[in-house]
């Protein structure tokens with residue numbers, strides 16, 4: 391796909407101007423996650439945007455944990471975020487930082503503001519501060535503590551630091567303008583007392599900086615030039631600029647806002663995902679029905695497909711929502727030529743070829759991927775007893791049903807023409823066995839042109855078939871009702887997960903010996919942290935490997951639940967759309 395664009399997005403235009411004016415010599419961006427949950431597709435956009443810009447301008451990209459708030463941080467989240475950023479390919483080299491390592495500098499910056507008469511210790515309660523703040527239409531009221539002397543403020547702030555006050559008893563506020571039309575500028579709180587243990591600094595501190603004060607300092611310390619964030623911070627930008635100016639950084643960073651990425655009818659909020667995890671509705675933050683990065687990876691999405699998606703979305707200043715179908719489009723495009731196409735029967739029914747010799751097998755040569763010869767060939771065993779998908783046979787077919795039915799002839803994919811000569815049913819009327827005859831003349835690849843058939847169906851040989859579990863997914867949200875109920879809870883789709891336990895796959899999925907390795911090697915499998923579903927020599931399918939199951943979609947070996955002798959596949963995406971075509975075609 392052609393994705394190279396000549397025109398630059400608005401962020402790049404700003405950077406071009408800054409470079410032309412000599413404001414900065416090199417570019418530095420950062421991704422600053424708060425370690426309070428797993429990253430999702432929206433964060434992926436931010437990561438790839440920041441990393442992409444740094445790369446494009448030959449600059450630096452930092453990963454910085456914004457861990458100034460001691461309440462929520464968890465090592466589990468730090469670890470998952472690190473893994474996700476690396477998996478996406480956003481290389482931060484040796485520039486992994488923690489905002490909590492800057493507490494000392496932040497404290498000194500606050501002292502500097504006090505000395506300049508730009509900050510004061512305030513004894514108002516949180517509620518009083520809110521009352522004094524005013525509204526969008528009315529100016530605020532100055533705190534009675536606003537005019538304390540520099541000496542008094544220095545002493546009180548030091549007392550705050552030394553643990554002499556209880557939580558909430560005193561705060562440090564910037565002294566800006568209580569009449570500012572921008573409420574963020576009305577003497578915002580920049581430090582609070584909180585007797586809490588921090589995951590990194592332990593009990594060293596009992597005062598913690600507020601986000602709006604801490605963030606610009608973190609950026610400035612690291613030499614970030616363009617601090618890219620989402621739109622909700624637009625009104626905070628004057629405060630950001632005030633902090634870097636008043637603290638006196640020589641090369642102040644610049645904040646630029648862009649619109650968050652939203653997916654229509656898809657849950658991204660940490661709050662909601664956390665609830666689904668805690669209530670056991672999903673099997674963890676990486677449940678393949680979610681759009682956390684861990685879940686997308688487990689579902690079988692690739693970093694390349696996510697990059698393509700982010701590129702297609704573009705960067706904008708106005709809020710909008712993108713269809714999940716676009717993400718599906720990207721993964722199909724990415725896997726189309728890269729991955730082998732195999733036959734898998736999801737709902738098997740037996741097919742017996744009455745005129746094929748008993749106890750005999752032949753090995754058919756079949757292309758791994760018709761559209762990409764570089765993937766080479768594989769051997770597919772064929773014999774008298776096969777399995778086909780139940781929906782590929784009908785006793786009484788409607789018009790335009792070209793698959794198998796009594797007296798009809800179809801092609802078995804990569805093999806022979808077979809004609810249905812009979813079938814058996816059980817007491818409940820379910821078809822249990824289909825009987826066919828085959829025509830040896832019609833073998834695929836021999837150039838047979840004697841006659842034509844309208845249908846081609848897939849199959850697997852009974853003797854060599856591998857049993858596997860296949861999971862099909864729908865949106866976890868019931869799209870017909872919208873995402874949220876009136877009480878704010880999620881509208882869940884009760885059939886978002888279908889587990890098929892009795893699927894049969896051709897043995898090439900697991901037996902490497904059956905695969906004739908092409909001269910150009912098969913593209914490196916996407917291996918993840920847990921690539922141990924089976925050792926490479928014995929088993930072809932490893933965790934995160936993906937395949938096309940012909941006519942069914944793309945599937946990925948589940949990294950959590952697969953065992954070498956019991957593979958579990960997640961359907962990444964169907965071939966055409968997420969909707970199943972109404973049967974019959």
Ligand code: ATP
Nearest residue numbers: 422423424432433435436619620650651658659660
């Ligand atoms: P959420 O509330 O969705 O869990 P967050 O904003 O609380 O996300 P942070 O860890 O604070 O998560 O965000 C890290 C970075 O990711 C920030 O720069 C933020 O602007 C960006 N970000 C968060 N959500 C999105 C999104 N939907 N699209 C693009 N960028 C996002």
Ligand code: MG
Nearest residue numbers: 423424426456
């Ligand atoms: Mg946040």
